Amino acid sequence: MATENPVEILQEEATCPVCLDYFREPVTLECGHNFCRACISHSWEGSDTDVSCPQCREIMQQRHLRPNRQLANMVERAKRLSFQAASGEKMCVEHQEALKLFCEEDQSPICVVCDRSRAHRTHTVVPIQEAAQEYKDKIQAHLKTLRKEREKLLGFRVTGEKKSQECLKWTETKRQKIMSEFQQLQQFLQERERLLLAQLEKLDKEILKIRNDNVTKLSEEISRVNKLISELEGKCQKPASEFLQDVRSTLSRCEKGKLQQPVAISPELEKGLRDFSQKTVGLMETVRKFKDTLLSALDTKRGEYLASFTQANVTLDPGTAHPQLVLSADGKSVSWADTWQDLPNNPERFDTAYCVLGCEGFTSGRHCWEVEVGDGLYWAVGVARESVRRKGWISHYPEEGIWAVLRWWGQFQALTSPLTPLPWSQVPSRIRVCLDCDRGQVTFFDAGDQALIFTFPPGSVPGERIRPWLWVWGSLLRLCP
DSSP states (O other), X not given: OOOOOHHHHHHHHTBOTTTOSBOSSEEEOTTSOEEEHHHHHHHHTTOOSOEEOTTTOOEESSOOOEEOHHHHHHHHHHHHHHHHHHHTOOBOTTTOOBOOEEETTTTEEEOHHHHHSTTTTTSOEEEHHHHHHHHHHHHHHHHHHHHHHHHHXXXXXXXXXXXXXXHHHHHHHHHHHXXXXXXXXXXXXXXXXXXXXXXXXXXXXXXXXXXXXXXXXXXXXXXXXXXXXHHHHHHHTSOHXXXXXXXXXXXXXXXXXXXXXXXXXXXXXHHHHHHXXXXXXXXXXXXXXXXXXXXXXXXXXXXXXXXXXXXXOOXXXXXXXXXXXXXXXXXXXXXXXXXXXXOOOOTTSOSSSOEEEBSOOBSXXXXXXXXXXXXXXXXXXXXEETTOOOSSOOOOSGGGTEEEEEEETTEEEEOOSSOEEOOOSSOOSEEEEEEETTTTEEEEEETTTOOEEEEEOTTOSOSSOEEEEEEESSSEEEEOO
């Protein structure tokens, strides 16, 4: 059902049921109904007897008409409201007059009666249309400036997007080039590997053939010598007369049966072995040099990358610290205590997780800071978005707005979902956190030797205000200068 219009209801109440127009000199009959004085008088003309109410037909003993001044006032108000509704002009709530003036001091529209009152007597008052035009001109000037600013910002956005696309195109070109170069290198190394293994297999076959030939010939020679030894030993056991029979023939067979030497490795095979050894040594030396050059280049690039970050002077925000975390006076260190401190439970404070945020927040640029973790067993170091949940239990994962590395007893892990084990035999005692707001990326390094610990991929950190984040239990964490 549609909502009734209050103005229409008031107009209906202010309308005479005879002429269907606003009451003019409204009067009230004994029955309580109201009419215009002229309308009821005209209705009763020519009747000398008792008269009746035109609305309810109740008989009136007397022609007593009582003026209804309250209804007359209401009619006037209804007329004004009707005019206001038709023209769209607002009326003064207190005086029911049109708001045709504007008070400069109170910054509000007033009527002519308000202008004469004590409240506005000493104020600067101007016609409302003049004031509206004056402020409209000021607003238009601001609109002009804001539109220009918007155009500049839109231009910056277009330029930035174009620059980002160019950078992304450049990185993609470099990526494809690197992949192509390494693919060619892999193909070259695989081909060299196949060639060298084939040469080795050929050498294996030649060496095995020589070995087998020698084994066969030596076996035959050993059998012949064994047979001759047995014959000679048996002859030596015989009497002299029998021993001397055919002794010259026996000696002749001993002298003729010279030992057959094993087949030696041919000079060509020895040369092949030497050549293969030289090729292998040369190739392995080339691979080692390439590996050393590549590692050196990576170290250089890592150094240049780290040098591009601005060292941030991070301090801890006591208003966010869990009540069981104790901060140093300079805000540079935090430790866990087994007692609950009496601190205000403000909306910014963590009330369940043993966390604390840095005072500083970053929305653009590259920033880094170092955290000394020592040999503590339970801690986490990283960043969190400004809107990270502070109350109740929270999970320390990117989905919750936290990007960090964690040590829990003997395990060193990246807080991904699921957790990513970090292959470190010895956990670093000092960690460098590198936040690249423009790329939406956070990376962790060993502050000692600049070795990479873990990196969250570009775009994983959202484009909002990011703050340093620490979690500690039973340990001490300190921000390095």
